[in-house]
Amino acid sequence: MGYQFLIKKFIQKPELSLNVNFTRLTSGSKKMDIALTSSEKNLRNADLGTTAYQIGEDVKLQFGKAKEQVDNIFGDLRAVQEIMNRPKGAVSIYTKLERGIKENKINSYETAMKYIGDGVGSRVITQRLRRLDNTQINTMVENLKINGNSLTKEEKILLKKYIYNHPMSEKDVDRAFPLFEKFAQPLIERRSKQVVDELSLSIAANRIKKGELSIKDIKEQRLLSDELIKRLETEEFEPLEVLLINNYRGGHGLPEFSSRQIQALRKICGNGVIINSRPELAGYSKFPNYNYTKDEAKRFAIKASGYRTGQMNVIHSNGARGEIQFRGALTNDFGEYEHIAYDLRQGKNTLGPLFEDYKREISKLSEYKYEKYNKYLEECYNYYNRLELGLPASKPKLPRGVNKILSEENMRNLHEANERRLARLKEGFSSHFEEVA
Amino acid sequence: MIKYDIKKISSKNIRMIPRKMENFSEELNSVISKMKDRISREVPDRGYFRNFAEDFENNNKNIFARAISLSVEKDENIEGSALLLVSALHPSMNIDASSMLVCGKRDEILKFMNKDNFIGKVAEEIYKLSDSLKKV
Numbered sequence: 187m188g189y190q191f192l193i194k195k196f197i198q199k200p201e202l203s204l205n206v207n208f209t210r211l212t213s214g215s216k217k218m219d220i221a222l223t224s225s226e227k228n229l230r231n232a233d234l235g236t237t238a239y240q241i242g243e244d245v246k247l248q249f250g251k252a253k254e255q256v257d258n259i260f261g262d263l264r265a266v267q268e269i270m271n272r273p274k275g276a277v278s279i280y281t282k283l284e285r286g287i288k289e290n291k292i293n294s295y296e297t298a299m300k301y302i303g304d305g306v307g308s309r310v311i312t313q314r315l316r317r318l319d320n321t322q323i324n325t326m327v328e329n330l331k332i333n334g335n336s337l338t339k340e341e342k343i344l345l346k347k348y349i350y351n352h353p354m355s356e357k358d359v360d361r362a363f364p365l366f367e368k369f370a371q372p373l374i375e376r377r378s379k380q381v382v383d384e385l386s387l388s389i390a391a392n393r394i395k396k397g398e399l400s401i402k403d404i405k406e407q408r409l410l411s412d413e414l415i416k417r418l419e420t421e422e423f424e425p426l427e428v429l430l431i432n433n434y435r436g437g438h439g440l441p442e443f444s445s446r447q448i449q450a451l452r453k454i455c456g457n458g459v460i461i462n463s464r465p466e467l468a469g470y471s472k473f474p475n476y477n478y479t480k481d482e483a484k485r486f487a488i489k490a491s492g493y494r495t496g497q498m499n500v501i502h503s504n505g506a507r508g509e510i511q512f513r514g515a516l517t518n519d520f521g522e523y524e525h526i527a528y529d530l531r532q533g534k535n536t537l538g539p540l541f542e543d544y545k546r547e548i549s550k551l552s553e554y555k556y557e558k559y560n561k562y563l564e565e566c567y568n569y570y571n572r573l574e575l576g577l578p579a580s581k582p583k584l585p586r587g588v589n590k591i592l593s594e595e596n597m598r599n600l601h602e603a604n605e606r607r608l609a610r611l612k613e614g615f616s617s618h619f620e621e622v623a
Numbered sequence: 624m625i626k627y628d629i630k631k632i633s634s635k636n637i638r639m640i641p642r643k644m645e646n647f648s649e650e651l652n653s654v655i656s657k658m659k660d661r662i663s664r665e666v667p668d669r670g671y672f673r674n675f676a677e678d679f680e681n682n683n684k685n686i687f688a689r690a691i692s693l694s695v696e697k698d699e700n701i702e703g704s705a706l707l708l709v710s711a712l713h714p715s716m717n718i719d720a721s722s723m724l725v726c727g728k729r730d731e732i733l734k735f736m737n738k739d740n741f742i743g744k745v746a747e748e749i750y751k752l753s754d755s756l757k758k759v
Contacts, residue, residue, distance in 0.1 A: 289757075333671065452722075453706070460755045462756075473712050475680070476690065
């Protein structure tokens, strides 16, 4: 009899090709502050594996409080379906440290921790909205105003065709999408309002705690709505520092947070908080000297497969650095396996034997077909996001000439089968150790 | 960790209106001065105004950005109020990083821009944005 174990390669790597010296850490040492210092007498080549392991242990120590904080902020909201938290693993820390060293960004334990950034990872999964009926959609289209003007009759027809997924020319799609974005804005905001409100209050609480702002300042500068100021005056909030906000979406995808919500967050975050988004998200050209060609504008998607999420780098109240992602349950599920195409195409096969057929097929695709396939994946993201917003949605079809093995359904099946396989291996792994102990 | 698929840059991807390259601080000063002028003229006390921006192509090798811009956005929640932003465009042109310099009424923004250390503050922000874009 035998057990099949999937064991990741031990991360210790005593000899690095990088010209960096770190002090070797004694296993189990609590003196974390001596790690990665370069001015000690007995310098040796870095034991990066041990360092990554120890940072991982440190992250685990901070994890409990950070998780508690995320749960306290978002856990009781009706709009939140589920919260997932995890401390970053040693293997992932190792990879990131290696990159940081190559970039000359790490020269001490503190800079290493800072560079890791997402030591604590959290996902806030938001509820989907109820499906809109035709009457509700019609009313929304009729009442829609852009810069104070109602839509023309032609624009209304175009928008409805887009909403109901009618076949359209590429030119019409490009004209309809900006209208669709405006149409969907109230739905986006309805879905994420509670989350953005709680986030804003936690950011405000942090800035008040740090002495950067007072409630009087917030009132005078109108950094929050009256409703939120009232809550700030009467309730206690978990302080949370936001360092960076990413509002990712695909070419024809809708963002998790609307431009108005991003602007509100920007105001309460104050100066210095960086927001990454697609250049045209603000609805005007921030770079008027650049004239994008149509093909370039299509590549505005950060990730070719249409990856979408609201994502923030934060510092929790216990000092732990973390990353919080916000998205709906359906797009979250799809995101769990959407990346396998990219990973396998890049030659990474850490996914196990079940993905061999998929790997063979994805590597056979020409650049042209791969682009088509990515468009299909982006349409899948948009399909699930439409369902989350309660909008009409039709399931995208796999492009002609692409093997069914690459279909979204098959990707999901493979992912689920792989998850079951890994769960079985883990069971076998622990029972093996119980036997030999 | 999310992996990004930033396209490699080729010259055909760049569509900048050709003009004489100035040095970085001259470009920055020029953009600041244009923005002051436009804010005085285009941001009203109340009512609608169109968001606007002024940009320049970055030729400073220490800054990881294709272009830099200053822009004014109307505050979508407060009538007559606006935000002054500084943005850096990623070399791939797929994404930009931006941060707020100040928000408030027209005169408050102009007062802020007329402070002695304003240019230094903008430059400092640009370096932060550049660092952020490197990580994308």
